[in-house]
Amino acid sequence: MAGSGEFGFIRTRLAPLARGHPAALDLTDDAAVLTPAPGCQIVVASDMLVAGVHFLEADPPEIAAERALRSNLSDLAAMGAEPLGYLSSIAWPRGVTQAWRDRFVDGLASAQDRFGLALLGGDTTSGPGPLTISLTLLGQVPAGAALLRRGARAGEDVWVSGTIGDAMLGLAIARGELAADPVLLERYRRPEPRLELGVALRGLASACLDVSDGLIADGGHIAAVSGVRLELQASEIPLSPQARRWLQEYPGAGITALATGGDDYELLFCAPQDCRAAIEALGPRIGLVLTRIGAVTKGQGIALLGADGEVMETGAGGFTHF
Numbered sequence: 001m002a003g004s005g006e007f008g009f010i011r012t013r014l015a016p017l018a019r020g021h022p023a024a025l026d027l028t029d030d031a032a033v034l035t036p037a038p039g040c041q042i043v044v045a046s047d048m049l050v051a052g053v054h055f056l057e058a059d060p061p062e063i064a065a066e067r068a069l070r071s072n073l074s075d076l077a078a079m080g081a082e083p084l085g086y087l088s089s090i091a092w093p094r095g096v097t098q099a100w101r102d103r104f105v106d107g108l109a110s111a112q113d114r115f116g117l118a119l120l121g122g123d124t125t126s127g128p129g130p131l132t133i134s135l136t137l138l139g140q141v142p143a144g145a146a147l148l149r150r151g152a153r154a155g156e157d158v159w160v161s162g163t164i165g166d167a168m169l170g171l172a173i174a175r176g177e178l179a180a181d182p183v184l185l186e187r188y189r190r191p192e193p194r195l196e197l198g199v200a201l202r203g204l205a206s207a208c209l210d211v212s213d214g215l216i217a218d219g220g221h222i223a224a225v226s227g228v229r230l231e232l233q234a235s236e237i238p239l240s241p242q243a244r245r246w247l248q249e250y251p252g253a254g255i256t257a258l259a260t261g262g263d264d265y266e267l268l269f270c271a272p273q274d275c276r277a278a279i280e281a282l283g284p285r286i287g288l289v290l291t292r293i294g295a296v297t298k299g300q301g302i303a304l305l306g307a308d309g310e311v312m313e314t315g316a317g318g319f320t321h322f
Helices: 005-018 022-027 061-078 098-115 166-174 182-189 195-200 215-226 241-249 254-259 273-286
Strands: 040-050 082-093 118-127 132-142 157-161 207-210 229-233 267-271 290-297 301-305
Touching: 005 022, 005 098, 040 061, 061 082, 061 098, 061 132, 061 182, 061 195, 061 207, 082 098, 082 195, 098 118, 118 132, 157 229, 157 273, 166 182, 166 241, 166 254, 195 273, 207 215, 215 229, 215 254, 215 267, 215 301, 241 254, 254 301, 267 273, 273 290
Parallel strands: 082 118, 229 301
Antiparallel strands: 040 132, 082 132, 157 267, 157 290, 207 267, 229 290
């Protein structure tokens, strides 16, 4: 077969994903040659996803591929970068069929075409498993304009995009722990990287990151790097109708479960108070709800405050690998 074997697979299935990008060199060399636009800096983000940890081993291959690329693109969004391309290194479990690999490539193709980028290179190998996907995303941003986690100052507002907790509920549905809901399941399986928002926040946000490990855990990273304290109002955290219904059905879990669940890939950012009007106008312009959920204060760490102003217990605050 023309596409059999490692190099046949690269030639027939992966090379078309280069989409003719000149930096990819048709995937015939061991590296790509990339030239950024004049006056721009390259933003590089790398992440690894392991079956059974970052997605379910039973997930369809196209879902695994889309989730991998979309979640990695969120790192570029968090820095206000525009995507250029990506490198893909995959360790296939032994015994994976050609048809399974083809479906995986179809998932990559769908996601990369949705966000306008091309495959620039990478590597393929096989091993005892589980499936391991390592992606390196390349983007560009005007020199000095990248959004960083450092930069938040006392007196600023804390904002978040979209809704929080949907992906946690989607994962529970995928595991068979909750009744099916296609909207929540899609929020988990195909996260939406907020690329347009990230670009729009250049010059407005003082600090920014994406919510991957949980609102509380990730907010704690901004607090630590910026040397400030973030105080979030539990009542202001934006929730979808589905999440609100879940809270009514499982009141014992509480808002803290949604605020520490992770996988939302929304942008959490800080901005000076005099940017409020601009940020409030930004949401309708890009079709995304932006909610002011707290304030930056002097001190350390992050706190989730209840209606009585008391600090709520959040445990570790979110997901950690070890």
